Amino acid sequence: DTEVTQTPKHLVMGMTNKKSLKCEQHMGHRAMYWYKQKAKKPPELMFVYSYEKLSINESVPSRFSPECPNSSLLNLHLHALQPEDSALYLCASSQAAGSRTEAFFGQGTRLTVV
């Protein structure tokens, strides 16, 4: 099983809403990532968790709050987002951070902020 599952697939939220994106993998990977991708651009790294600890935060605004409850799950909590935060949010996992092995990606959550 090389699958990374993300829910929901689509999300529309208002600027005052609070919502969460979820990501799950059962490959025993110990590194998990959140990326943000705008249309026709490469993914931009937001956060890296290694062994359930946050190892990289790429200067992401505090309205995005990651959480790694266990080694299989990664959440991204959203609060007071702006319309420019609308994007495809991708979760990925790899055996370890700084990995010499491939990263597997989920299908993403298409987020629209209205």
Next chain:
Amino acid sequence: GEDVEQSLFLSVREGDSSVINCTYTDSSSTYLYWYKQEPGAGLQLLTYIFSNMDMKQDQRLTVLLNKKDKHLSLRIADTQTGDSAIYFCAEPAGNQFYFGTGTSLTVIP
């Protein structure tokens, strides 16, 4: 961050070969990867090459690596309409992956 460069667009006729190029910066990368992204979808790992290899073939895909020039290419033989997508090369560096700018491949029937 690392600069990973690709040409933005490529258009080929169905049945021809496609060659997508990538230049990267971190000479210590152990692996280099190619990902495919279809419209509205996530990234699908296509293939990868270990840095001590010059070439890797996997069915219709051939990856060539020139470490001296830090140049990576992906050749797709007998390109099909289903190959139309954006292709990203990626290199791991530090604790993350750096992606190229992406090449949009259009296959003309």
